[in-house]
Amino acid sequence: MATLIELKNVEKHYGSFKALTGINLNIDEGEVICVIGPSGSGKSTMIRCINLLEQYDPDGEIIVDGIKVQKGKNLKDVRAEVGMVFQNFNLFPHLTILKNIMLAPMRVKGTDEKTAEKTARALLAKVGIETQANKYPSQLSGGQQQRVAIARALAMEPKVLLFDEPTSALDPEMVGEVLDVIKVLATSGVTMIVVTHEMGFARQVADRVIFMDDGQVIEQGTPKQIFDDPQEQRTKSFLKAVLKH
């Protein structure tokens, strides 16, 4: 499998606070990665560096599909290949569901309106909410909104999908419907990096699980290795805490 994303010695400072320390990762095409770890361990910061929502320190380097992630005219090429789903959905409240999905293909790729609408309706069907196409985001439940957000990211046909705690803002009864959509995506061949607190989900879908703490990658491996046979003390105590109940 070819390497799609490379992180080389990625570090990030907020003033004197060090949020990321020496991150080195290679992610293959089609790989599904789940990133776990305590709050404030740098999970979100790391994936936000991949599409440059956060600027990492200049010594490190991130390469996506052969393109260096940095400010400048290459950035739009990177962002065209990297889709993102946010914890708080971040749908555009003034646009209908359909228009939310159609906007980026039309503006960024120059897709004509008819094609964009056709694609958008197909994607809505895929995430199971085709009947809501003409509603506004505020008229939908949280779970439905997050599924729209996933469809919106997919409309750009990205090679990589980043999920930043996609179920953390949801009421418990809606978590399942969103995870189900992500599970289906995981089997479709798209490369995914999912920051999550859902350990059962991670065990089920991940090809590789990365455990982070204190801005560093502490341990990584298959779900079986990480959940059943963790090597590091910090991994063990984290899992013990979250899996207790």
Place this chain on the structure above:
Amino acid sequence: MLKKNLICFILALVFLPVFSPAQEREGAILVGANIGNVPWEFQDTDGSFIGFEIDLVNEIGQRLGRDVEIVNIPFNGLFSAVQSGRIDIAISSIGITDRRLESVSFTQPYYDSDQSLTTVIGSGIESLDDLRGQIVAVDTGSTGDIWATENMEKYGFSEIRRYEGLAPAMLDVVIGRVKGYISDIPALLYYTRDKPNLAVVERIPTGGRYALMMGKNAPLVIDVNTVISTLKQEGFVNGLHTKWFGIPAEDNTSTVEVRSMPMPDVELASNFVETFLNMDVFMQTYPMLIAGLGTTIQLGILAIVAGLIVGLGVALVRLYALLPFQIIAKVYIDIFRSIPLLVLLIIIFYALPFVGISLSPFYAAAVTLTLVSGSYTAEIFRAGIEAIPKGQFEASQALGLNYRDMMKDVILPQAIKIVIPPLTNNCINVIKDTALASVVAMPDLLKQATQAQAVAANPTPLIAAAVIYLAFLLPLVLWVSRLEVKFKVGDR
């Protein structure tokens, strides 16, 4: 009919406090004067009021055994001031006219005057005939204004520009924005005597007679008129002529001879409705007011649209440009929100010509209003954009939208919803502020109303202008209130 009476009653209540006759107050006689009108009433270097008419009213007060208190009031404010009883007597070389006599009373005249044309020496304008196709300056509502308006066609003036007194008018004559100034000859002879670049080039015989103006049939008129007769017989008035003009007046002039008090051709009832809601005056001045409204709306719309564009641009620079440009934007916003509009307008209109930028009154007002409105609009847009959650920017960026599309399709449509109520408020202010443009001789609604008021010597046009402003702005005000309620209960 009942409804009409009710409206009158309400208006009467509103105006009652200023409408009580001044004569009933004991003590000083209040005299309104357009200070700066040399040599009739002006300030000497230590700030005290001096002049021909100041001396005259002081002497009259002494003879009547009452103190005299001088109040500085612009020329076209004197008419409503005597009518409302805010002052007892108005002075400012006010000419007796039949129109004015319908609404106010005059004493006998004490000075015979003509109008005059004043120009810059070497400007090529040496008589009224040279003014064809040129702009002339006058004082709003003055005898010169009335004469110039009546003779506009005859002499082919391209425009009559109306100023609030001699100083600003002469400034524009010197700058060259207007070619001549038509005003009372004595004042101009006095003014130009020590200015070698200016000359009174033509006397315009209008048979003007200056007198003290007082409220319609005020009890004091007879007493004051009697004193003036005595002062003429004693030679006191001619003594003032010698004091202020260097030579005595000729024998057959009203400075020397006792004259009768001027009386109106038709005696009108002087009550509240006739004074403030005079239908005849309204019908006569209505076309002027509508023309003024047209100018006000044009200026308002131009300044609002330009202000929105400037404001949005500055807001974006202030938020997202490189740091030096951000600082420039912030300085612009802070300065233009701090400087009073009137000061800025006067600087732009009167000072810029000295560095080679000479704007017409309309464009000077438009530029001023745009600069100030732009600074407020910039802050409104900035607040609106900053109220949009960070996630909206991040989602747009993650989708690969460029900056322009992000602003156009995602951020601004949401921000506009937030900023519409404050923006509309700002628009209302801009339209109201267009009234300030009357100081640079722009014929907006207020200017037209004050001029009509001075010509007719009746405040009805001002009331009409107030009603027009109200009819125009009240719906906007109500609309903003509705929007504010609507957006408060909205989903965002």
